[in-house]
Amino acid sequence: MEFKKLNNGLMLPVVGFGTWNVRNDIGRKTLLKALECGYRLIDTATMYQNENIVGKAIKESQIPRQELFITSKIYRPDTSYKSAYMSIERSLNELQTDYLDLILIHEPYKNSTDMYEAMIDAYNKGLVKALGVSNFSKEYYLNFIKEAKVIPSVNQVESHVYYPQLKLNECLKEYGTIMQSWGSFTEGRKEIFKEPVLVELGLKHHKSSAQIALRYLVQNGIAVIPKSSTASRMKENLEIFDFNLDESDLKKIETLDTGKSLFNWYS
Numbered sequence: 001m002e003f004k005k006l007n008n009g010l011m012l013p014v015v016g017f018g019t020w021n022v023r024n025d026i027g028r029k030t031l032l033k034a035l036e037c038g039y040r041l042i043d044t045a046t047m048y049q050n051e052n053i054v055g056k057a058i059k060e061s062q063i064p065r066q067e068l069f070i071t072s073k074i075y076r077p078d079t080s081y082k083s084a085y086m087s088i089e090r091s092l093n094e095l096q097t098d099y100l101d102l103i104l105i106h107e108p109y110k111n112s113t114d115m116y117e118a119m120i121d122a123y124n125k126g127l128v129k130a131l132g133v134s135n136f137s138k139e140y141y142l143n144f145i146k147e148a149k150v151i152p153s154v155n156q157v158e159s160h161v162y163y164p165q166l167k168l169n170e171c172l173k174e175y176g177t178i179m180q181s182w183g184s185f186t187e188g189r190k191e192i193f194k195e196p197v198l199v200e201l202g203l204k205h206h207k208s209s210a211q212i213a214l215r216y217l218v219q220n221g222i223a224v225i226p227k228s229s230t231a232s233r234m235k236e237n238l239e240i241f242d243f244n245l246d247e248s249d250l251k252k253i254e255t256l257d258t259g260k261s262l263f264n265w266y267s
Contacts, residue, residue: 001040002241004223006153007176010101010130013069014218015238016041018182018227023050030229031057037234043156043182043225044095045073045106046087051094059096070095073134074115075106084118088127103128104156107135113147120150132156132177138168145175156180158263159222161198161213161256162190169222180223184214189262197252205243208236215240216253 003011017039022030027050031042035057044054051072058068072095078087088103103122105115112133122128132154136144145151155172159165159181169179186192198209205212210226214237217224226237245253 001038001238002218004178006130006178007151008130008153010153012102012130012154012178012180012223013039013041014223015039015214015240016043016069016071016180016223016225017234018225019044019050019054020048020182020187020227022048022227023053027053028057028060032061033231034234035061035063037231038238039234040067041069041071041225043071045075045104046078046091047073047075047106051091055094055096065097069101070097071102071104072100073104073106074119076109079109079111079115081114081118084115085122088118088122092127099126100128102130102132102154104132104134104154105136108133108137108140108144112144116144116148116150123150130154134182138171141168141172141177151175152177154178154180154223156182156225158183158261159217160184160186160190160262161192161195161216161253162186162258163261164217164220164222164257166220166257169220173221178223179221180225181217182225183263184217184224184226185210186262195256197256201245201249201252204249205245207240207243211236211240212245212253215243215245216250219245219250 002014017034072091074087119131130153132152134156198212201212202209
């Protein structure tokens with residue numbers, strides 16, 4: 001596994017495991033499988049309604065807490081200072097942990113700065129190790145950091161070969177914020193695994209189209225949190241650090257960029 005150093009010194013695994021729609025006992029087993037495969041970053045959110053499942057799986061895995069990186073997110077209606085702070089406390093309780101490695105504002109809200117103040121206080125008390133945002137466009141991010149007392153460590157956004165948001169990534173780098181991709185495989189919005197360019201490059205590098213898609217993001221400095229339910233695919237998604245895409249490969253993949261969100265974000 002490779003890591004990225006956040007702006008406060010915390011080390012972020014470049015590849016993590018996303019848990020959107022991972023629920024119930026099947027979800028618990030899926031998470032255990034992911035942890036057995038070697039995932040150490042687990043990404044959840046209050047909105048996903050699965051923090052308790054994530055907490056149970058982590059406990060059952062018996063992996064030492066210090067080896068794990070747990071991310072969660074705050075969303076509506078917890079957009080006031082008080083409710084945001086209480087949301088963090090609820091997440092800790094649901095996840096059965098004393099601290100979160102990273103807490104994010106799930107999307108831009110009118111009261112994002114109030115929420116962030118609560119997150120900063122939780123950070124100062126050791127309840128969270130790093131602070132960040134999610135789904136913040138370049139414009140919203142730049143306006144937000146004018147008011148923020150702490151520059152976000154992470155901005156988690158939609159990013160895939162059809163909409164990598166490389167310009168946003170460059171902007172974030174200037175201020176020391178790491179970009180992390182959700183929807184790395186488009187969540188079924190496109191047949192990415194059959195994409196001819198990715199299939200062709202997969203044959204060239206003896207990798208799958210999924211591995212090529214992830215490698216493209218990682219080589220552009222973007223962390224990823226793909227999701228899968230099968231052990232073979234889980235392992236495959238971790239095996240992207242033993243090859244590099246050359247300049248011609250990168251240029252071919254760049255042709256897939258439509259410049260448009262598949263999820264109606266950032267319009």
